[in-house]
Amino acid sequence: MTAPQDNPAAKLGIIAGGGALPARLAAAATAAGRDVFIVKLDAHADDPALDAYPHTSLRIGAAAKILDRLKSEECRDVVLAGKVARPSFASIRPDWRAAKLLMKVGMKSLGDDGLLRLVAGELERDGFRLVGAHEILSDLAVEEGVLGKVKPDAQAMADAQHGLKVARILGAADVGQGCVVQQGLVLALEAIEGTDEMIRRSAGYRREGVGGVLVKSAKPQQDRRLDLPAIGVSTVENAHDAGLRGIALLAGGTMIIDRKKTVKRADELGLFIVGISVQEPAQDE
Numbered sequence: 001m002t003a004p005q006d007n008p009a010a011k012l013g014i015i016a017g018g019g020a021l022p023a024r025l026a027a028a029a030t031a032a033g034r035d036v037f038i039v040k041l042d043a044h045a046d047d048p049a050l051d052a053y054p055h056t057s058l059r060i061g062a063a064a065k066i067l068d069r070l071k072s073e074e075c076r077d078v079v080l081a082g083k084v085a086r087p088s089f090a091s092i093r094p095d096w097r098a099a100k101l102l103m104k105v106g107m108k109s110l111g112d113d114g115l116l117r118l119v120a121g122e123l124e125r126d127g128f129r130l131v132g133a134h135e136i137l138s139d140l141a142v143e144e145g146v147l148g149k150v151k152p153d154a155q156a157m158a159d160a161q162h163g164l165k166v167a168r169i170l171g172a173a174d175v176g177q178g179c180v181v182q183q184g185l186v187l188a189l190e191a192i193e194g195t196d197e198m199i200r201r202s203a204g205y206r207r208e209g210v211g212g213v214l215v216k217s218a219k220p221q222q223d224r225r226l227d228l229p230a231i232g233v234s235t236v237e238n239a240h241d242a243g244l245r246g247i248a249l250l251a252g253g254t255m256i257i258d259r260k261k262t263v264k265r266a267d268e269l270g271l272f273i274v275g276i277s278v279q280e281p282a283q284d285e
Contacts, residue, residue: 009034011076013037016044016047018046023052037073041082041084067123077129079130080225132228139259142251142275143251144277147274150246159181159183161279163248164248166179177190177229178215183207203243211244214248215247218250228253229249231254232261233261235262
């Protein structure tokens with residue numbers, strides 16, 4: 001199979017949820033000479049910048065219409081981007097194709113990872129090539145190391161590593177992709193409420209002394225083309241408001257939207273941003 005970057009002229013379909021990422025992808029693809037078509041998911045896609053590109057709006061449960069429209073627009077590559085609140089079965093209102101998919105796996109598919117895997121499989125069965133957002137915008141992916149001017153101390157790194165272990169356990173259960181840790185104690189776990197609400201909730205459990213660390217990680221079983229956790233300027237500001245002192249991100253398994261602005265804002269507020277890797281347990285000799 002040809003890699004997306006080997007065929008930059010292939011028309012790109014963007015299935016867009018909330019936030020700024022879908023429009024940034026559209027702008028990057030257009031700048032690279034690619035045509036784009038956007039499927040805005042009703043009640044999720046909220047960026048008015050998307051209206052500058054060819055688009056349609058469809059509900060999340062209209063799987064047949066989404067696939068048919070992407071085909072009629074002659075999209076070859078497809079990327080899923082943006083925030084989508086975890087739906088209930090009733091809110092999906094599945095058409096015949098979506099209902100058929102959901103019946104294969106039952107309600108367990110309504111976990112984020114299960115639902116996304118269903119969508120990805122259906123796209124590929126219909127001949128589309130699924131690509132990750134980080135393949136279109138290379139500066140999204142987080143590398144290992146400190147990304148700004150503020151450096152974490154030993155306690156912060158210990159909290160980050162502990163949080164990474166916890167976040168990956170959450171992810172393995174298809175529950176969430178992050179947590180907040182302060183001085184070795186887990187203050188909050190991410191579930192259906194999402195990262196911003198988790199950060200705000202953690203403030204109510206803050207202890208005396210140095211602040212906590214927000215940790216974000218992809219799920220261990222996650223297809224890296226789908227829903228990699230991301231942070232942006234608002235994440236940094238929310239973390240600061242909650243009394244946190246930094247953000248730790250799994251290198252290669254997270255993204256930063258508007259990296260330059262996000263890192264600059266973290267520097268201004270005195271927060272660190274660091275990419276970390278999974279530490280394997282030491283083997284006894």
